[in-house]
Amino acid sequence: MQDKSLFGYAGQVLRVNLTAGNIKIKELDEELARDYLGGNGFCARLLYDMTGTETDPLGPENVLIFAVGPLTGTSWPHTGRFEVAGKSPLTGIYGEANSGGHWGSELKKADFDTIIIEGKSKTPVYLSLDNGKVEILEAESLWGEPVKKTAEELSEKHGTDKRKVACIGPAGENLVRFSSIMTGDYRAAARSGLGAVMGSKNLKAIVVKGDKKVEPAKPEKFKELATDARKRIINHPFSKDTMKYGTTILVELMNEIGRFPTKNFQAGVFEHADDIGGEVIASEYKEKDRACYACPLHCENFTRVTEGKYKSSGKVEYETLSSLGSRVGNSNIEALLYANELCNNYGLDTISCGGVIGFAMECYEKGIITKEETDGLELEWGDEEVMIELIEKIINREGFGDKLAEGTERLAKSLGEEAQQYAMIVKGQDIPAQDGRAQKSMGLAHATANRGADHLTAFEVLSEVGFNEEIVNRFGEEVLPEAADRLNPKYKPLMVRDGEHFCAILDSVTVCKFGTIWPPALYFQDFAEALTALTGINYSESDLRKIGERIFNLERSYDIREGISKKDDLLPDRLTKTPAPKGPNKGEVVELEEMLQEYYKLRGWDKESGLIPEEKLKELDLEGVASELAETVSFRNI
Template structure:
């Protein structure tokens, strides 16, 4: 079995660290990572707990394929009750940290309580101890990693930490590893900050053993890597252009949310997408170089979709800040959209500057950017004034975007209000309908009027609006695995459920969801079976995915969520798209939701029916 078979339990209140055996009966039912960590969480905390109280817990977890030679087997998840939403939060990250934890001989680390002073956890194979982090408190993610590597005298230790945003309890603070990979959404970094936990540092040299059938695992992983290499998306598009390849595609289909979803197409999309990143700059006074430096891969990844990007050192954002002149983690599509089209900003270097600050200080760029969209709309309406927010903030202002990124990361002035997210901010100023969110979490980069299925996926997502909980864009736009009409609502409940369940199984296995552009669950299954045992049939994996989804849903129901929370902002339900293929359309959630509930085996209030519980063993 490719589980390490043990976890670390850290009581921050008492300062104790203890090893305990992994619940293998749960591992057989929930696999690992998102599934298994969520099982531990829902069994151990009160669903109604205050997310920022010591009674909440936060868990770092790997999957059985994490750290193995399976392609993209570097993923780990951070699971907790999220402060942004009050729902279950599970945030996934790549890089190298997850594989390192597995190679140190651990599947999972559970933190409970609250430390009386700043601490970090140091793990070196079997030895784990809490160390004082007073000297790290107040440092950025980047400085924290640099300082820890120097003090451990080991450049190969892997660091998962928070920056100023997590310390200041920004409700969309991220947990960042390897400088620019992040467990980004739902405020998992704020839970770390609330516990005075600065970082989790790991060095593992044991490797990953115990595969059930090593020879078969080597054969099948090689076969599946070939599928990724020969696929047009995972073998060509993502390596060459990264996720930013989507900017022009989604704009063309009329589903690129623009200026806080007032529009569905952005006239500046060509200035901020993959093509612009690969072109030399032509603006007067610019350096004439292209922003994109290279691509980059996470541990074990054969796709390499990551971007490394450079800001023009003559640009207004960095002209007197040489610390930002070097190459750094570049723009992903979601971040470029949230910082750009969502605010009407088409200055690529400003987007990268804001993105770099999100990495450096540990903030989710999606929620941050989408919240700025709401701020700009409130400003244009006259609800917010220049005196209140500190700058002229009309849609399209690159200066305002850069300024807001600086003050939100530091928790200064109006930045404190931005740090609460758009739901709380818009409610405070009397316009809650201007928060483009579900369950308090802001939309990613797709409009539910132009792509009907993703609207249903947002409304029903267990962690609030999210594209990675059922990426129907694959089918509705890219034709993977089959092409469905993005403007058609018929058949979308079935599509959404299938994507949601499969994604849960991919996440639980410990592989990247981007593999699903080329792989189906039938490609993951033989890898899991060779690593973990023949009982992991395709039918079993499907059931595990469905079980995970329903477990998360049940936790949210017990936390106080119901069918009334499975909705979309008024704008998407009542204001038709103005341009593009979806012109004149709204999202048809009302037609899709009852069918979705029925095929899920839930009642009219969105609660699990007894027979659904029984079938899934919940």
């Protein structure tokens, strides 16, 4: 039952030890809820406390944490998301992924805010959560099955629909280091390789089913605020295209400004962008609109290729159109949609999948990799058949695919120093579909993200197309015109830091950033008012800013404990030393060091080492973390 002192929460934490077969349910800690909100905040706090430098990401000692936030399952718009975290098999540092759909809201309705999974089952199993009742059930018959079939069988067995099944495909079972956790409607918690953590535990799926209601402390006020938020999102001038195209429209927009990574970031302009963009998808392949829980934008464009060898169905996002399109030189949209479904159904992060294939293609182009090493395949740019064959090899860890399944960083190291210059990674994770030379804030954000290269940790979009009014409202008139100029590094550290704190809040309450940040319809104060009405706890804008900063610094502390410092806040030389060869950003590089120094200053971090001073952690109520990190010589000498 919901603890009435914790309005907005289910009030329960589920802890499952698969080694012992133990199931424990405990009350949600009220202090944890106040200080970290939920979702991302819960993941950061629990993962820091429950794992350490000795934890093997693929060992039974690693934990897998699923968490939702107080807004999840309410009438607030865009509240269908969930967070999942563990020590990353891809990077060896803080690992976290986020997914939309309906699974997160159903977890809340099933009477849980958080699931903590420990240990390893001797045989394949899955979890069933039904209105507070939890069972560990055998899954041997499901092992080896793709996502779609797994979800269909479990939803039929448990009397729910496939959207409420989170599972892994064969890629996760085979411990591919960039495998994803999928829900049955092809929503992906893709980054950090957490599908491999789930696979290492012999955990095939989690089925959730519930009908509990989330009770606001002030129902009428919360309803009023939620209704207003929904209207502001729908009425934003950018929302019309968002509803029509989803993220696919970004292909044309990003290509136009030179931010669309092509041939492993050799350029930011793809001459065939129109062949794989939002317009062609909407006019020729879109079948219907679908929406996540409580979403007014229904941006999930369901596509279908009805005939031919690339017959497929599913949903596709901007990142995939880049990673399996321009990044590997592929302009065949039907092959791209087929490859996308292949990754979704077998459980691969499309960003890292396209990243490692693009890296291999460039190494082949440069003569670093030969046909003898690729099972006889010629890794030519734009060869969609080779791309698809490589994806299949990765899923099954077959031949050359076994090396690709280890990820770009490990493959690059195995090939030697020459190859490593072509690895488009940060902290071991493949850079997503933003060429930082075309938007300097994205370059900085990739370098500072705690889970490795990531655009959603900060999601700085105000300088992307020049949202001048929002820039002035948030940072003052004095930052114009430089702040609105995507090619000018000035003020970008300020905007990235702000975005990192705001995104930490959104991922903790758990709300989608599409429609909240893009377009920029809501901000800190809106969520402070919503949380106050929902939880009965009086949150101010400054409270949320501090919580966002606390969460981000805690994640950074996790990475510092693993050896991360300024030396790792880097971008590949291609982005900082090689000017963009063509497009509207021709001649540009990312002025990373200049921005990093200002960024560290704003954060109160040491500018030489990138470490967090003890007093800064104490200021954020992280005294225990400060004490632990202070034991290292490098930290004491700041």
